[in-house]
Amino acid sequence: MTIRCFLIALALLLIPVSAQAEEPIKIGAVFSATGPASFLGEPEKNTVIMLADQINEAGGVLGRKLEVVVYDDETDVNKCVLAVDKLLKKDRVVTVLGPSVSGNTLAVMNKFPAAKVPMLSCAAAEKIVNPLNPWVFKTPQSDRHAVTRILEHAQNEGYKNIAIITVSDGYGQAGRTVLQELVPEMGFTLMADEVYGPKDTDMTAQLTSIKGAQPDAIICWGTNPGPAVIAKNRVQLGIKTPLYMSHGVASKKFIELAGNAAEGLLLPAGRLIVADQIPDDHPQKPVVTNYIEDYESRFDQPISSFGGYAWDALMLTVKAIEMGNSADPQDIRDNLEKIEGFVGTGGIFNFSAEDHNGLDASAFEMVIIENGDWKIVE
Amino acid sequence: MLSSYLQYLISGLTVGATYGLTGLGFTIIYNTTGIINFAQGEFVMLGGMLAVFLASAGAPLPLALLGAVIGTVIVGALMERLTIRPVKNASVIQLIIITIGISIVIRGIVMITLGKDTFALPHFSGETPISLGGATLMPQSIWILAITGVILAALRFFFTRTLFGKAMLACSYDRKAAYLVGVSVERMVLFSFMLSAFVGAVGGTILAPLTLTSYDRGIMLGLKGFAACILGGLGNPFGAAAGGLIIGVLESFGAGLISSGYKDAFAFIVLLLLLFIKPSGLFGRAQVKRV
Numbered sequence: 001m002t003i004r005c006f007l008i009a010l011a012l013l014l015i016p017v018s019a020q021a022e023e024p025i026k027i028g029a030v031f032s033a034t035g036p037a038s039f040l041g042e043p044e045k046n047t048v049i050m051l052a053d054q055i056n057e058a059g060g061v062l063g064r065k066l067e068v069v070v071y072d073d074e075t076d077v078n079k080c081v082l083a084v085d086k087l088l089k090k091d092r093v094v095t096v097l098g099p100s101v102s103g104n105t106l107a108v109m110n111k112f113p114a115a116k117v118p119m120l121s122c123a124a125a126e127k128i129v130n131p132l133n134p135w136v137f138k139t140p141q142s143d144r145h146a147v148t149r150i151l152e153h154a155q156n157e158g159y160k161n162i163a164i165i166t167v168s169d170g171y172g173q174a175g176r177t178v179l180q181e182l183v184p185e186m187g188f189t190l191m192a193d194e195v196y197g198p199k200d201t202d203m204t205a206q207l208t209s210i211k212g213a214q215p216d217a218i219i220c221w222g223t224n225p226g227p228a229v230i231a232k233n234r235v236q237l238g239i240k241t242p243l244y245m246s247h248g249v250a251s252k253k254f255i256e257l258a259g260n261a262a263e264g265l266l267l268p269a270g271r272l273i274v275a276d277q278i279p280d281d282h283p284q285k286p287v288v289t290n291y292i293e294d295y296e297s298r299f300d301q302p303i304s305s306f307g308g309y310a311w312d313a314l315m316l317t318v319k320a321i322e323m324g325n326s327a328d329p330q331d332i333r334d335n336l337e338k339i340e341g342f343v344g345t346g347g348i349f350n351f352s353a354e355d356h357n358g359l360d361a362s363a364f365e366m367v368i369i370e371n372g373d374w375k376i377v378e
Numbered sequence: 379m380l381s382s383y384l385q386y387l388i389s390g391l392t393v394g395a396t397y398g399l400t401g402l403g404f405t406i407i408y409n410t411t412g413i414i415n416f417a418q419g420e421f422v423m424l425g426g427m428l429a430v431f432l433a434s435a436g437a438p439l440p441l442a443l444l445g446a447v448i449g450t451v452i453v454g455a456l457m458e459r460l461t462i463r464p465v466k467n468a469s470v471i472q473l474i475i476i477t478i479g480i481s482i483v484i485r486g487i488v489m490i491t492l493g494k495d496t497f498a499l500p501h502f503s504g505e506t507p508i509s510l511g512g513a514t515l516m517p518q519s520i521w522i523l524a525i526t527g528v529i530l531a532a533l534r535f536f537f538t539r540t541l542f543g544k545a546m547l548a549c550s551y552d553r554k555a556a557y558l559v560g561v562s563v564e565r566m567v568l569f570s571f572m573l574s575a576f577v578g579a580v581g582g583t584i585l586a587p588l589t590l591t592s593y594d595r596g597i598m599l600g601l602k603g604f605a606a607c608i609l610g611g612l613g614n615p616f617g618a619a620a621g622g623l624i625i626g627v628l629e630s631f632g633a634g635l636i637s638s639g640y641k642d643a644f645a646f647i648v649l650l651l652l653l654f655i656k657p658s659g660l661f662g663r664a665q666v667k668r669v
Contacts, residue, residue: 034489034494035494035594036592036594038494038495039495168639194638195637195638195639196638196641197641197642199598200641201393201585201588201589201590201595202389202392202393202588202589202630204385204388204389204630205385205386205389205390205629205630205631205633205634205638205641206633206634206638208382208385208386208389208634209382209634209635209638211382212379212382224496225496225590225592228496228498228590229589229590232588235505235507236505236507236514236515236516237385237507237514238507238509238514253495253496256498257496257497257498257590259498259505260505
């Protein structure tokens with residue numbers, strides 16, 4: 001009798017242990033798969049699902065399967081907050097990937113220190129990692145790096161006077177702050193500072209006042225479809241001033257929307273969209289070409305930089321789990337900070353306790369749009 | 379300086395014409411039923427999206443435009459037959475809430491079937507800008523202004539000179555009396571939904587080349603069109619058109635001369651001020667009730 005009791009007790013003790021060993025690693029993700037930013041969120045969601053399948057087919061991480069819980073925030077701040085709450089409190093995930101847009105990221109990032117779960121945002125704004133939040137990382141190149149690349153190019157061209165036009169959402173406001181700081185700092189004069197709404201359909205009024213200010217170059221900061229309207233309006237108004245775009249339009253969709261008006265526009269872009277033009281010995285070459293092949297063969301959609309942000313976020317998490325041999329949120333966070341020389345689609349990541357973006361301006365190539373395609377400029 | 383003012387005016391008139399066309403749709407349904415149809419912006423969106431869909435399916439542009447307009451008119455007719463007519467005894471407020479529900483359904487269906495991306499439609503007659511006293515305008519702007527003008531004139535003729543149009547007006551004035559003198563009220567209401575879907579769809583198709591289009595374009599247009607309608611005096615088609623032009627021009631000058639950050643605010647501030655001073659709108663007559 002006692003032996004039987006002992007055996008039952010032993011069995012009861014063993015069940016949870018063995019179950020735990022086989023339990024999948026739960027990773028949360030919240031992307032803007034629908035709504036105005038669906039062009040960001042959809043490739044991100046696809047990428048994460050595709051990668052999780054690939055990893056699981058290859059045997060998973062630490063012998064455990066990956067289970068990715070993906071929510072769609074519909075590009076809505078409130079829905080994003082709810083989705084993150086659900087991931088942290090109900091799904092009990094070990095890491096959260098996303099959100100896709102800066103505004104949503106800024107709204108939810110303070111939940112992570114309390115929950116002690118790391119987040120890897122796929123949004124661009126520098127404010128996400130500066131000032132530093134110990135639990136928050138991000139994979140897209142910072143707007144500061146993009147602005148630096150644009151202004152370096154403008155310096156080489158000998159421009160002196162710059163006009164800026166930015167969108168009034170989180171992405172645009174963050175870019176505007178950096179532009180207002182760096183334009184004078186790098187020796188330019190800021191001639192005009194215009195703003196447009198994310199749903200505006202006509203920006204000729206703003207461009208007309210920019211035209212009146214006679215700048216040497218215009219920098220536009222926004223994500224589709226606004227910049228496409230601006231490119232069209234610029235041609236319509238007969239403005240010949242060079243126009244720089246941000247990395248927020250680095251997708252084929254932009255060229256499709258702007259049509260002929262996209263010709264000659266300049267922008268900083270990650271190497272993903274110019275994969276065939278980067279030298280074979282570049283460390284990112286195999287990573288980006290493999291990702292492009294996998295993605296395009298599975299989803300029958302052209303590649304965009306944005307899916308790459310999600311690729312980096314998930315692979316960095318996997319790397320951190322493998323480094324520490326643990327899927328505990330605290331360990332993942334600690335090990336993320338130790339990652340060095342990780343080759344991703346957005347650049348080569350070197351995280352540290354002070355730098356949760358891990359990239360610098362060299363992550364960008366300056367590209368020009370020619371014949372409906374991107375071309376690296378020297 | 380003068381050329382920039384001219385540019386603000388041209389841009390404002392082009393955008394304003396589309397607000398006006400959306401506003402026109404509101405007045406047509408309001409005039410026969412007393413309902414504010416909040417799916418009006420969706421008619422505009424449907425026009426643009428269906429045209430894009432048909433054009434990408436290989437239809438030549440004129441055929442795609444025609445198909446889009448016909449498709450939207452059918453949606454307008456179905457909307458009246460399936461959702462407005464069956465709830466005959468509902469109050470105006472209940473009917474308005476139904477239209478809000480329909481707008482959400484239409485938006486959802488378009489998002490799932492036609493996609494959630496933004497799309498571009500080719501310009502009707504080239505993309506070479508026309509220079510005009512230092513300002514420029516696209517040939518598409520001329521199309522927009524001209525077609526708006528033609529529709530306005532046709533509506534004026536319809537409502538004041540034809541028996542059918544007068545019968546529609548009679549329905550809004552007193553439904554029961556119109557019925558007693560032999561006007562088929564049900565037919566008039568159905569027709570008013572089709573007519574406003576037509577006006578909205580035309581607006582959507584002529585607008586899409588200039589401003590791009592997407593499944594959620596209708597919300598903002600509906601809002602601005604409604605504001606145009608209120609500004610001009612609810613129920614007055616010409617007031618709606620004029621109100622749209624005024625809002626467009628105000629926005630354009632506000633964005634150009636004061637600050638582009640508050641572009642949407644100017645129109646609504648002026649609208650609020652006007653409603654304090656003249657609640658019936660710029661061109662509306664104060665209501666007189668005889669007992």
